[in-house]
Structure formats: structure tokens, C-alpha cells
Amino acid sequence: QRRAFLRIFAAGLVRNLIPYGLASVAAAGLVVGSLFGFDQSPVVGMPPSALALAMVSGSILTFGLALPVSAVLIAFGEWKGFGGVYHVAAGLLSAAVSYAAVVMPQQSEPDYLTLAIVALGGAFGGGVFVGARTVLVRWLGDLGLPFASYPDHP
Numbered sequence: 001q002r003r004a005f006l007r008i009f010a011a012g013l014v015r016n017l018i019p020y021g022l023a024s025v026a027a028a029g030l031v032v033g034s035l036f037g038f039d040q041s042p043v044v045g046m047p048p049s050a051l052a053l054a055m056v057s058g059s060i061l062t063f064g065l066a067l068p069v070s071a072v073l074i075a076f077g078e079w080k081g082f083g084g085v086y087h088v089a090a091g092l093l094s095a096a097v098s099y100a101a102v103v104m105p106q107q108s109e110p111d112y113l114t115l116a117i118v119a120l121g122g123a124f125g126g127g128v129f130v131g132a133r134t135v136l137v138r139w140l141g142d143l144g145l146p147f148a149s150y151p152d153h154p
Contacts, residue, residue: 014140016074019132021063027095027125028058034117062095065102066122069094074129087133088126095122 032054036046046054073090076082096119104110 011140012078015133015137016078018136019129020067020070020074022132023091023125023129024063024066025059026128027066027091027121028062029055030124031062031117031121032058034120035114062121062125066094066098069097084127084130087130088123091126091129092119092123095119095125 032051036051070090073094074087077086077090096115099115099118104115
């Protein structure tokens with residue numbers, strides 16, 4: 001039973017963590033790219049090296065800040081068997097909640113435009129999560145299947 005649990009746990013991590021990492025990079029890329037398009041954004045006029053640094057740091061921040069909410073929403077969605085639309089909505093919600101809870105209290109005035117861009121990035125990241133997870137589950141075969149489908153699952 002312990003071996004079955006470890007296999008289920010490892011499959012869950014692989015099935016969700018790799019797509020979540022790719023989704024974080026995609027979400028950060030959309031947010032940095034969107035902020036670059038606004039004249040009043042501090043990103044405008046940055047050299048490519050600074051944009052690359054913004055992309056890397058944005059990916060790391062997105063991965064870390066949205067992880068607690070995302071982990072709960074992903075686990076709930078997997079447990080209930082919700083589909084791709086749920087994960088897109090969960091990406092939007094986790095990005096918006098994380099930004100509103102961590103970044104907005106540090107601002108002198110609330111920046112709702114950036115919050116909207118971050119939420120859009122989260123929704124885009126949710127879509128990337130769904131696509132990457134689908135491909136990964138196809139590649140993994142039985143290892144990528146949800147918990148209940150294992151024959152030795154208690």
C-alpha cells in the first residue's frame with residue numbers, strides 16, 4: 001500500500017507541477033508583454049536584458065505567489081473531476097487573489113489595471129496548464145491517470 005501511495009503521489013506531482021511551471025511562465029510572459037504595451041508602464045523603454053530579467057523574475061513570482069491558492073484549486077478540481085474551463089477560471093482566480101493579497105496592500109493607490117492584466121495572465125496560464133497537462137497525461141500513460149483509476153488504490 002505504501003508503494004501505491006508513493007506512486008499516486010509522484011504521479012500527482014508530475015501531472016500537476018510541470019504544467020503549473022509552464023503555466024507560470026506563460027502567465028508572466030503575458031503580463032510582462034501586456035504591461036510593455038502601456039505608455040504609463042515602468043516596463044516601457046526597458047532594454048531587452050531588463051525585459052528578460054522582468055520575465056524571469058515575473059515567472060518565479062507568479063509560480064511562488066499563486067502556488068498556495070493554485071494548489072488548493074487544482075487539487076479540488078482534480079478531486080471533483082472538473083474540466084479545462086474550471087482550470088482556466090482557477091488560474092484567473094488564483095492570480096487575482098494572490099496579486100490582491102500580496103502586492104496591492106503595498107501600493108499607495110490600488111492599481112486595478114494591473115490587477116486586470118494579472119487576472120488575464122492567470123486565465124491564460126490556466127489554459128496553458130490544461131494543454132500541458134493533457135499532453136503530459138498522454139505521454140505518461142497509466143502514470144498520468146487520476147487517483148481513483150489505479151487498480152491498487154485503497
